[in-house]
Amino acid sequence: MKILILCTGNSCRSQMAEAWLQSFDPTLEVFSAGVRPEDHVSSYAIKVMNEKGIDMSQKVAKDVSLFTGDSFDFVITVCDSANKACPVFAGKVRHRLHQSFKDPALAAGTEETVMEVYRKVRDEIREWFWELYTNLNRDA
Secondary structure: OEEEEEEOOOOOHHHHHHHHHHHHOOOOEEEEEEOOOOOOOOHHHHHHHHOOOOOOOOOOOOEHHHOOOOOEEEEEEOOHHHHHHOOOOOOOEEEEEEOOOOOHHHOOOOHHHHHHHHHHHHHHHHHHHHHHHHHHHHHO
């Protein structure tokens, strides 16, 4: 199964979703990208995923244009901005899903306050993608 996860900057939400799916099943072909990618992956996203034993330190933000000619079983947007700006894919897309998650990059305050926001979003992403993954396997 081939899956593309999109958000605006490809710096945290889509990266965390990609990492979760790959941790559930390494045989999945999972990619993430942004409609306006940042220069780097969020250090907070890397830290909170490390807390769960998932290393994202080598991840890089990618532009969705790298994938618009490809075919996917699923293209999943994880923020409203990416959902609105989602490009047309030249390749076949079997299913297009949208689930918006709060942008943790907007968190302000102490480092611990920001980390708590990232943890909450990380856990919400895990829960939603785990449910999707288990439902897909049940239907297979």
